Amino acid sequence: MRLPSLANIYRLGLKELKSLWADKTLLVLICWAFSGAIYTAATGVSQELHNAPLAVVDEDRSPLSQRLVDAFYPPFFRPPERIELAAMDPGLDAGRYNFALVIPANFQRDLRAGKVSDLQLNIDATIMSQAFIGATYIKRITLGEINEYLTGTRDESAGPVRLVTRVRFNPNLKGFWFGGVMEAINNVTMLTIILVGAAFIREREHGTIEHLLVMPLTPFEIMLAKIWANGLAVLLGVAFALAVMVERVLQVPIAGSLPLFLAAAACYLFAAASIGIFLGTLARSMPQFGLLVILSIIPLLMLSGGISPRESMPQAVQDLMLAAPTTYFVRLAQGILYRGAGLEIVWRDLAAMTAIGAVFFAIALVRFRDAVTRNQG
Template sequence: MGQFSLSNIFHLGLKELRSLAADKVLLGLIVWAFSGAIYEAATGVSQELHNAPVAIVDEDVSPLSARLAGALYPPYFKTPELIRLDQVDAAMNSNKYAFVLVIPANFQRDAAAGRQPEVQLNIDATLVSQAFIGASYITQIVSGEVGEYLTGRRDAATSPIRLTTRARFNPNLTGLWFGGVMEAINNVTMLTIILVGAAFIREREHGTIEHLLVMPLRPFEIMMAKIWANGLAVLIGVAFALGVMVRHVLAVPIAGSLTLFLAAAALYLFAAASIGIFLCTIARSMPQLGLLIIMTIISLQLLSGGVTPQESMPAIIQNIMAATPTTYFVRLAQGVLYRGAGLVEIWPDMLMMAGVGAVFFGIALFRFRKAVTQTQL
C-alpha cells in the first residue's frame, strides 16, 4: 500500500506540473520573482548614502569653510551648491536638497580662539534612512576637518584607547549584498504559499477536485502531490536566483554551501506549503484566498527577522513568530548564505522548522479531510 501511495503521489505531482506549465501567468510570476525581482530589490533600494544633494551657506568665506565644502564629495554626496541663507527654507520645502550646512560668519576666527562656534545642519528628515546616515557622515566630516585644520590631527583629543572597527561578512557595508539575498528568501515563502493555494482553489473552482475524490486517492496523497510538485518549481527558481542572479549577475559572494541551503529550503517548502493548504481550507474562492495570502505573507516577511531583527520587537511578537516556520528559515538562511554556517550550527532551526511545519500539515490535513467528507456527503 505504501508503494501504491507513493505512485499516486508521483503521478498526481506530474499532473500538477503540467497544470503549472499551462498557466502562463504563474509561470511568468515564478520567472520574474527569481530574476528581475531579485535584481530590482538589490539595486533599486539603496541602504547607504549615495549622491545625496547638499547645499552650503558660507557666511564666513574662509579657508576653513572652503575646506568643509571640499570635504563633501561623491559618491556619498553630490558636489555642494552655494546658496544664501534666505534661500534655505524654499530650497528645503521644494525637496531640492537633503542637507543644508550653514557656516556662520567669523567661524574660522572663533574656532581658532576656542570659542566653539555652532554650525547648523538642516536635514530633510522625510528621507529617514538617508537623513540618519547623512547626518552622521556630515558630523564626522566637519569634526574631523576642523580638528585637522586646527591641531593637525583628525581626532580632537588623544584617547586612552584605540577603537578598531571590523565589519564581518560584509566589510564594505554594501546594501546590495543584503537586498538580493533577502528578496530570494522572501520569494520562497510568497511563491510556495501562492502556488499551492492557487492549485487547490483552481481544482475547486474547475470542479476537478470532485474527480479526484471519486478516485481511490487519499487526502494525504493529494496534499503531498501538490506540495512536492509546486515545491520543486520554487526550489529550481531559488537555485537559479542564488546561483545565477545573486552570485554572478549581482556579484554577491555566498559564504556557505548552496547545497545545504537548498536542502533546508526543501524542508521549509513543506512547512510553507502546509500553510498554503491551510489557508485554502478557509477560503472559498480565489479572491478570498488572495486576501488571506496578503495578510499572511506580509506578516511573515515583516516579523520573521528578515527586515528587522526580532530582538528589537516586543516579546509578544517574538513569541507569536516562534510558532511560524519562516522565523527559523530566515535565521538559518542568513546563517548559511551570509556567515557560512554549517549543519552543526543550523540543525536546531531545521528541527524546529520541521516540527512547526508538521503541526501546520496536520491541521491542514484534518481540515481537508473534513472538507472531503462534507463534499462526499
C-alpha cells in the same frame, strides 16, 4: 487504512507539474520572482547615501570654510549649493535640499584662537532612510577636515582609548548584498503559499478534487503530490536565483554551503506549502484565497526578521512569531548564506521549522475532506 502509495504521489505530482507548465502566467511569475525581482530589489532600493542634495550657508567666507565646502562631493553628495541663510528654510520646505550646513561668521578665527565654535546642520528627517546616515557622514567629513586643518592629521582619537571597528561578513556595508538575498528568501515563502494554495482552490472550483477522491487515492497522497511538485519548481527557482542572479550578476558572495541551504529550503517548502493548503481549505474561491494570502504573507515577511531585526519588535510579537516557520527559515538562511553557518549551528531552527510544518500539514489534512464536503454542499 491503506498505506500511502509512492507511485500515486509521484504520478499526481507529474500531473501538477504539467498543469503548472500549461499555466504561462504562473511560469512568468516564477521566472520573474527569481530573476528580475532579485535584481531590482537589490539595486533599485539603495540603503546607502547617494547624490544627496546639500546646501551650505557660508557666513565665514574663509579658507577653512571653503575647504569644508570642497570636502563634499559625489557619489555621496551632490556638489554643495551655496545659499543665503534666508533661503535655507524655504529650500528645505520645498525638498530641494536634504541637508543644510550653516558655517557661522568668524568660524576660522575662533578656532585659531582656541574658542569653541558651533556648526549647525539642518536635516530633512522625512527621508528617514538617509537622514541618520547622512548626518554621520557629514559629521565625520567635517571633523576630519577641521582636525587636518588644525593639527595636520585626520585622527580624531585624542583620549587614551581608541575604538577600532571591524566589520564582518559585509566589510564595505553594501546594502544590495542584503537586499538581493532577502528577496530570494521572501519569494520562496510567497510563491510556495500561492502556488500550492491556488492549485488546491483551482481543483476545487473545477470539481477535479471530487474525481480524485473517488479514485483509490487518499487526501494524504493528493496533498503530498501538490507539495513536492510545486515545491520542486520553487526550489529550482531559488537555486537559480542564488547561483546565477546573486553570485554571478550581483557579485554577492555566498559565505556558506549552497547545498545545505537548499536542503533546509526543501524542509521549509514543506512547511510553507502546508500553510498554503491550510489557507486553501479555509477559502471557498480564488478571490477569498487571495485575501487570505495577503493577510498571511505580509505579517510572515515583515515580522520574521527579514526586513527588520526581531529584537526591535515588541516582545508579544516576537513570541507570537515563534509559531511561524518563516521566523526560523529566515534566521537559518541568514546564518548559512551570510555567516557561513553549518548544520551544527542551524539544526535547532531546522527542527523547529519542520515540526511547525508538520503541525500545519496535519491540520490541513484534517480539514481536507471537510472543505470538499462544504464545496459539494
